[in-house]
Amino acid sequence: MFKKAEIVFGGAAVLFALLFFILAGNFPGARGHDVGMAFYPRVLSILIIVLSVIVILQGITRKETESESRESLFYTEDKGVQRVVLLILATLIYPYLLQYAGFLILTPVYLGFLMWVIKAGKAKKILFLALLTTVLIYVVFQRLLKIPLPTGLFYN
Amino acid sequence: MEAILSGLELLLQPLPLLMLFSGVIGGIVVGALPGLTATMGVAILVPFSFGMEPVPGLLMLLGLYAGAIYGGSVSAILINTPGTPSAAATIIDGTPLFNRGEAGRAIGMATFASVFGGIGSAIFLVTLAPLLSRFALAFSAPEYFSLAVLGITIIGSISSGSLAKGLLSGCIGLIIATIGMDPIQGYTRYTFGTVNLMGGVPFIPALIGLFAVSEAITQFERLVEPIKEEVNLKKLIPSLSDVKRVIRTMLKSTVIGTFVGALPGAGGDIASFVCYNEAKRSSKHPETFGTGEIEGVAAAESGNNASTGGALIPTLSLGVPGDSVTAIIIGALMVQGLRPGPLLFRDHLDIVNALFIGFIAANVFFGIFGLMMAGFLSKLIMISKRSLIPIIMVLAIVGSFAMQNNVFDIFLMLILGIFGYLVRKINVPLGPIVLALILGPMVEENFRKSLVMSYGDYSVFLTRPISAVLLLLALISVVTTLIRERKGKHIPGTE
Numbered sequence: 090m091f092k093k094a095e096i097v098f099g100g101a102a103v104l105f106a107l108l109f110f111i112l113a114g115n116f117p118g119a120r121g122h123d124v125g126m127a128f129y130p131r132v133l134s135i136l137i138i139v140l141s142v143i144v145i146l147q148g149i150t151r152k153e154t155e156s157e158s159r160e161s162l163f164y165t166e167d168k169g170v171q172r173v174v175l176l177i178l179a180t181l182i183y184p185y186l187l188q189y190a191g192f193l194i195l196t197p198v199y200l201g202f203l204m205w206v207i208k209a210g211k212a213k214k215i216l217f218l219a220l221l222t223t224v225l226i227y228v229v230f231q232r233l234l235k236i237p238l239p240t241g242l243f244y245n
Numbered sequence: 246m247e248a249i250l251s252g253l254e255l256l257l258q259p260l261p262l263l264m265l266f267s268g269v270i271g272g273i274v275v276g277a278l279p280g281l282t283a284t285m286g287v288a289i290l291v292p293f294s295f296g297m298e299p300v301p302g303l304l305m306l307l308g309l310y311a312g313a314i315y316g317g318s319v320s321a322i323l324i325n326t327p328g329t330p331s332a333a334a335t336i337i338d339g340t341p342l343f344n345r346g347e348a349g350r351a352i353g354m355a356t357f358a359s360v361f362g363g364i365g366s367a368i369f370l371v372t373l374a375p376l377l378s379r380f381a382l383a384f385s386a387p388e389y390f391s392l393a394v395l396g397i398t399i400i401g402s403i404s405s406g407s408l409a410k411g412l413l414s415g416c417i418g419l420i421i422a423t424i425g426m427d428p429i430q431g432y433t434r435y436t437f438g439t440v441n442l443m444g445g446v447p448f449i450p451a452l453i454g455l456f457a458v459s460e461a462i463t464q465f466e467r468l469v470e471p472i473k474e475e476v477n478l479k480k481l482i483p484s485l486s487d488v489k490r491v492i493r494t495m496l497k498s499t500v501i502g503t504f505v506g507a508l509p510g511a512g513g514d515i516a517s518f519v520c521y522n523e524a525k526r527s528s529k530h531p532e533t534f535g536t537g538e539i540e541g542v543a544a545a546e547s548g549n550n551a552s553t554g555g556a557l558i559p560t561l562s563l564g565v566p567g568d569s570v571t572a573i574i575i576g577a578l579m580v581q582g583l584r585p586g587p588l589l590f591r592d593h594l595d596i597v598n599a600l601f602i603g604f605i606a607a608n609v610f611f612g613i614f615g616l617m618m619a620g621f622l623s624k625l626i627m628i629s630k631r632s633l634i635p636i637i638m639v640l641a642i643v644g645s646f647a648m649q650n651n652v653f654d655i656f657l658m659l660i661l662g663i664f665g666y667l668v669r670k671i672n673v674p675l676g677p678i679v680l681a682l683i684l685g686p687m688v689e690e691n692f693r694k695s696l697v698m699s700y701g702d703y704s705v706f707l708t709r710p711i712s713a714v715l716l717l718l719a720l721i722s723v724v725t726t727l728i729r730e731r732k733g734k735h736i737p738g739t740e
Contacts, residue, residue: 095671102413109420109435116434122701126427126434129689133420140413147407162670169466176465176638177663180458184642184655196639203635207465210632222636230643237650238643 090162095148099141106137175206192231192238196223252598255300256606264301265603268308269610270618275309276316277622279326279633281640282456283313283513284569288449289644291577299581299596304603306577310570311363311607314513314550315615318355318542320626322348330456330676331513331549334521338534338541345537348623353481354539355546356615357488358495362547363608365499366506366554370561371601378562378587386698387706390691391715392565393684396509397677398719402726404515404674411674412723418681419688421446428690441653448682450645450658452569455675457641458662463669464634478623481616491543494524502548506555510680512568513549520548554604561585561597565687572683 109130116126163170183199200219209215231238255261268290275286286309294302317332322339335355342351384392397419401411424435425445436442498520505516524544525534534541556567557574564585566572575585583589583596590597626633645658665675699705707713 091671098668098671098673102417105417106420109423112435117432122697122699123429123693124696126430126432129692130420130423130434133416133423137413137416137420140409140416143409144407144413147409164466167468169468172465172468173462173666176462177659180638180642180659181656184646184652188652200635200639203638204632207631207634208468209635215632218632218636222639226639226643230647238646 092148092151092153094162096145099145099148102141102144103138106134106141110134172206176203179203179206193223193227196226248594248598249602251595252600252602255595255599256304256603260297261301261304261599261603264297264305265308265607266610268305268310269312269607270614272309272312272314273316273319273611273615273618273622274625276313276332277319277328277626279320279324279328279460279637281637282329282452283310283317283331284573285449285453285457285641285644286313287570287573288452289647291573292647294577295580299578299583300599300603302581303574303577303600304607306574307600307604308607308610310574311550311553311604312611312614314553315356315359315363315546315611316622317549318359318546319352319615319619319622322351322355322542323623323626329513331517331552332545333514334517334545334549335542337521337545338536338538341535341537342539342542347537349478349481349619350483350487350539351542352478352619353483353616354487354491354542356481356612356619357483358491358498358543358546359550359615360608360612361495362499362502362549362551363553363611364605365496365547366503366551367601367605367608368554369503370554370557370604374558374562375590376562377558378590381563381586383711384563385709386691386694387709387712388715389565389687390695391706391712391719392509392563393687393691395715395719395722396511396684397680397688399508399722400510400515400680401674401677402722404676406672406674408723408726408730410672411677414668414674415677415681418678419685421678422682422685423689428686429693439653441651445686446682447649447654447657448572449648450654451661451682452679453641453645454658454661455665455679457637458658459665459669459675461634461638461641462662462666468631478619481619487539491540494528494540494544495547497527498524498544498548499551502551503555503558505548506552506567507558508567509559509565510568510684511552512556512570513552514676516552516555517545517549520544520551550608557604561589562587566683569679569683 113127113130113134118127119125179199179202183195186195197219200222201215204210204215204219209218227238272283272286275281276283287306290306290309294306313329314331317328318335318339320326320328321332321335322343325336325340327333327336339351339355342348397415398412401415402408404411404414422445424442426433426443433443501520501523502516505511505519506513521541521544524540525531528534528540552568556571559565559567560571560575562585564575566575578585583593641658642655645654646652648654669675695705696703705712706716
């Protein structure tokens, strides 16, 4: 799996570099002795493609190590991948909702949810830590450091 | 002499001293908490420094810097997780020492070594930075270009994974750095119409995402067993025999660490591994390394704290960041109207001296506070590693939001976090990407300026002596890494 993943990564990097290369066609060109806006990104894309090909070739030709043949790329036992997905989803929803409901309300929910997913302990402990952390962060950032935290409609 | 006195005058006031102390203590805590790095801590506090006079504001940041690089060792030893990337090498011998019940001895030595390295590098800083700043007058666009190229090349060469992966990672970072306004004319590139990318990919959320969030995702995937043991923190003060055992290594690591720190972009994470490997290689008993050899801890910790003073050398004298923290500090300096370079030493020598003395003091303070706080810190960290990860996620989100008050930055952090998580699985190093984000604009701007200056003559990079030397060093770094790879050896990675 690992070797395949390296090859996939190399391929993705090639596509990524090609995208940048092609888009640079729209940039203003050289003026006088300045090489222009497209030169540097295009040189980089070529470098990326060359290096990606090397990585792909290395991925194809090298031998799989012992640990790699034993393990899989993603940890599917114990619902590892599910936890990752839940973390990512929660981290997408939480900032989005911050525009509406504000830091003090959403953060304990987010924290509590994640702590439950990661099996951090009993419900009481999770609740306590989630609330305590939220309050501490609020006090330190908003009050002490005067760094504004996302507020919601209620505050406006 | 009077310059030193005027520096002391600026330093020995209530506010600067308070800021220095709080910075150090905050730094130790930030460094000890895995997921919060020195860079993040400095980044989050920088806006706070804008409202203050230069000396207290910068002293807070310097205190945090020194404290955090030290603080990472505590969690490295206690919970087998580096509090900051620069403590990764400390785990190799720190964890076995903890398992043997010698956590106190390890933490004590880590503290001692960190103070030693930090003060040693401060001596280099104080003597070399003014000299180098005069040298800076010989630096023009070609030299800055070559210096930036050297920085990225070295990181790509030393990082984990193959040389190709390291350089690929660096180039990907460089091309991402082209997103936004170009450095010469402000023409916006690759922004796909969104205003949020016009300033380029914001560096702090990118860093937080690539390091902290990717680590959090990895920890969610593979749960770690919670630790329940009591920690034995006796014997904190290093014994005389321990000191005798490690003194030569510490001296060497301090020099190496300062030098690595002074290389643009290379910081504590690289320095600690280079020093560790050198200590093991030149030791009469290399087989003990990795089993709980106290010398390993000493090498790594004096190396990483030495890199802090080293990183400040090009920062203050040339305006080129020695590592990611000093990249932010340059920003803080500019906001205060202090331009790094020879003028800084000419017109603001009192401020510079205050910062020098304060930096030395910070290195002493974290030693004292660190030993005093060891008990408290160990309890804090051991509460539950699992609870820490969600808390780190919240801090990451807040930290990413705080810089520009923009929710978009949070999503950027997440995207890069997922990218970092995936890419780590195939041993592609993340360090080069971050460095490329910092140094990228410098590379392109100076490349194009050089060509304009030389009327299109490319040989300018090789005919100017300093530039040629720097590029040659970059080439040497690549070639030696290639040779090492052929032979089958490779430095165990940093990220």
